[in-house]
Amino acid sequence: MEREDARSTEGLLPNHDGAELMDELIQQVDAVGGFQKLFNGLFNFCAVAVGVTSVYTLVLAMEVPDHWCYVPGRASTNFNPSEWKNLTLPRGRGSEENNAYSKCEMYNLTGPMIWARNTSGVNVTSCQYGWEYDRRWFSRTVPSQENWVCDKSLYVTNTFVATQIGEAVGTISFGHMSDTIGRRPVFLLALTLLIVGRGLSVVAAPHYYLYLVTVFIGHSSLSSLCFAATTTGIELSSAESRARVVMLQSLGWTGGMCLVPLVAWLTGDWVSFVLLPLFPAVAILICAQSLFPESPRWLASGGKILRCMRSLRYIARINKQLLPASAEDTLRNFAEQSKGVVYGPASFMSSVRLATNTVLLVICWMLNAASYIILLLNVNNMSGNPYYNFFWQSAVEFPAGFAAKWLSDRLGRRSTHTVTFLVVGVSCFGVTRIVNKPSLHDLSTAVVIFIKFCITITNFVCYLQAMEIFPTCLRQTGMSFANLAGNVASVLAPYVVYLGSHLNQKYPYIVLGSMASLGTIATAFLPETLNRKLPDNIKDAKYFGLNQKFWSFFQEASADPQRMRVN
Structure with a gap:
């Protein structure tokens, strides 16, 4: 373990900006x-x-x-459940499909009529004695x-x-x-x-x-x-x-x-x-x-310096490190730059750069959230084992998470987000050509799973970009506001799924493809955040990403406002 005095001034330069000061102090405690x-x-x-x-x-x-109407009396007969349904339940009424038994109606029968097995001309009524349920799952x-x-x-x-x-x-x-x-x-x-x-x-x-x-x-x-x-x-x-x-x-x-x-x-x-x-x-x-x-x-x-020191000492003790002697001065310098101000939501509009980044992030978050919910709810149109259906929809997110991490660390956040949205758009418009063809059911299912894979990547990168673009003083508020916008957009998801189940199966994918196209444009104008210092205050956020070239993958790490003014 290094001596405290040997580390007292290591890397903590007075002319560093707030982000660098805090990052380097965190490095001191490992x-x-x-x-x-x-x-x-x-x-x-x-x-x-x-x-x-x-x-x-x-x-x-x-x-x-x-489910179906419960009609009492079968116990006193020799009818099996299928025969009893055929005698007591109408078929293919209202919105019931494929001539299935009604879920909400029954024949208004008396005992002798049931024994006669004659339901022609019999009135239909709503379930009078409750319901029976399929308890297979x-x-x-x-x-x-x-x-x-x-x-x-x-x-x-x-x-x-x-x-x-x-x-x-x-x-x-x-x-x-x-x-x-x-x-x-x-x-x-x-x-x-x-x-x-x-x-x-x-x-x-x-x-x-x-x-x-x-x-x-x-x-x-x-x-x-x-x-x-x-x-x-x-x-x-x-x-x-x-x-x-x-x-x-x-x-x-x-x-x-x-x-x-x-x-x-x-x-x-x-x-x-x-x-x-x-x-x-x-x-x-x-x-x-x-x-x-x-x-x-x-x-x-x-500006809560004493509590911050206690928290840093606690972390340093577990990491078997020592705080530098200048840590408190560094924190006060950082607090002075941050001004100890509690910022409200209106602060997102305090500069053109921060406002632009906020609007773009919110749009991306809404598109990602709505796309995720549409794909998730569309599983309800699948028949078969509900446990398997839910599991495979979720399991595909595992490899997508690793792929998102690998791509965002190598291609950058912005490039990964933009390209993946583009792939989603192409895939969605492509699947509309085959989703209504029963002979290509397996292929369309595979494409939809791939779309879910890609949407998981875009959700990951959007979350990461929001964490890195919003300044510390507004980070949680910004994340929450973006998530609120995503929740509002997701309210429309069930209606999109309804279009697919009642009109045409390709409609949800047309909507998804259109949203992905908009996402491709919006993400292209977000700043790259790979290996950059986190903005800690409004001043940092005002210049964050301002000097980045549009056609580039990697950006040099810097949070220096003076350097960020360079176009």
Whole structure:
């Protein structure tokens, strides 16, 4: 271990800008040390995976199994279930397809008429005695438990609307809180709300409006939990490690999505597979009390020097390093440049450069979010095993995460984002030529999986660019605002899927291809962030990327405002 006095002035030059001062101080306590590995493994992988599993079990919990009217009396006959259905249920009425049995209507029959096996001219009525459900895949879901079918089918749709509203409200509220009260309290509060909301939903299901409230609470915190953990991880890491932190979070997200069908398959009962992931969530919440420090970069930018010193000493002790003697002076210099100001959302419009980057990032985020949800919901048009369908849609994100990390570190963030969007557009317009041809079903399925692969890459890079372009004082607020815009755009996704299921299967891909074309243009004008210093304040953000050439892959790392003025 080096002596403290030998390191007291190493690399901490008074004429460095705020970003460089903080980056070099983080390096002094080891930006790739054991603490960072523990933090990112526990909170950017495990916590994200557990949070995603806890939240997205709702998708399978709200599964509406095949159902039909229950007509009493079969027990006293020798009819098998198929024969009983044929006698008591009409076929092919209303929106029922393929001459299937009605899900919401039954013959208004009396005993003698059933025995006569004569249903001609018999009146049809709505289900009078409840419903029977196909329990091949699930022993119980929320709709089958509470009979949210037929005239109550909108209950399921309204539940998913509540999740979108909850996520939108939660991300913008918690995001601004994270930039004002800190990353740590927001993480702890978000995880607590997730546990409470998902836990209470189990007992609230019989009371519909109370259930909507619990769903709202449980979904209001996931994005903020992920943002708080990933933002802190990035702010504690070197420039070379930032993509690795985002990749780890992406793998945690994908792992959590893959665990959803596994947990549901193991239990088959919605109460069990909703409660099961909450146990590791509670364990992570307990660990976070001592292992999730406040971000030193956020503390310093707000002028909280003493708390920042305590946080840095804690990290240095775990990494077996010593702080330089000039650390406090460096922090005060950094705080002076940051001015300790709490910035509001209007600060995004404080300069042309920051406003342009913000608008482009928000557009890209909306396109990525809506594309992801369209592809995810379009799986509902698939027949077969719901566990397999959900799993393979999620599993494709694993190789995509590694590919996104590799490409963004070698081709750059901007080039990877732009080219991948271009590939998505070409693929979507191409699949419209074959999606309606049954003989090419396997080929069209493979192309759609490839599109999901590419959309996962664009989501990864968009998330990484937002982390690196928004300044520290506005990073969480900016991420939350972009995510809010993405949630609003995603509200339209079910209607796009509706076009495919009721009009023509190619319509969702035409919409996806058009959005990808817009994304190709928008991403091309974002600044390259590979190996560049993070902007810490409004001054840094005002010039960030201003000197970059448009037709270039790699940019020289610098956050010096004077040099950034050079075109």
